[in-house]
Amino acid sequence: MPKQARLSGIKSLWCYKIEEAAEVSGVSPRTIGNWIANGLRVMNGERPPLIRGDDLRDYIKGQREGRKIKTALDRFFCVRCSKAQKAAGGFADCNITGNHVTLTALCEVCETVVSKPIVEARIPEIARTLDLTIKRHEKTL
Ligand SMILES: [Zn+2]
Numbered sequence: 001m002p003k004q005a006r007l008s009g010i011k012s013l014w015c016y017k018i019e020e021a022a023e024v025s026g027v028s029p030r031t032i033g034n035w036i037a038n039g040l041r042v043m044n045g046e047r048p049p050l051i052r053g054d055d056l057r058d059y060i061k062g063q064r065e066g067r068k069i070k071t072a073l074d075r076f077f078c079v080r081c082s083k084a085q086k087a088a089g090g091f092a093d094c095n096i097t098g099n100h101v102t103l104t105a106l107c108e109v110c111e112t113v114v115s116k117p118i119v120e121a122r123i124p125e126i127a128r129t130l131d132l133t134i135k136r137h138e139k140t141l
Pocket residue numbers: 078079080081082085107108109110111112
């Protein structure tokens with residue numbers, strides 16, 4: 001299990017950058033990016049993306065309650081749109097290198113390249129919503 005995110009330091013009326021949100025909730029910036037891809041709200045049009053404290057708190061509370069957001073698997077966080085978007089055309093490349101699996105696609109809205117790490121075991125599940133092109137790479141030492 002990943003370590004529990006902290007709620008205590010998050011100020012509801014504060015706006016956090018991804019790094020700050022990670023710091024205050026005790027997780028990595030990459031985790032915050034995954035949360036955004038999974039439905040954590042970011043403020044529209046802000047670059048870098050800003051997250052409201054109350055949205056962050058709601059998201060963490062929702063996770064604790066085991067609430068699942070169904071759209072998560074086929075969404076990617078687009079830096080240019082500052083929010084989670086679908087893959088253009090429903091296509092994604094699935095790059096497997098050793099134990100690392102990365103999905104890469106184009107943002108449905110602005111066609112920026114978007115990507116996210118996934119767990120290899122979830123590929124069949126993801127393949128139900130996205131048309132995956134699986135590429136295995138030799139690990140170079
Ligand atoms: Zn976009």
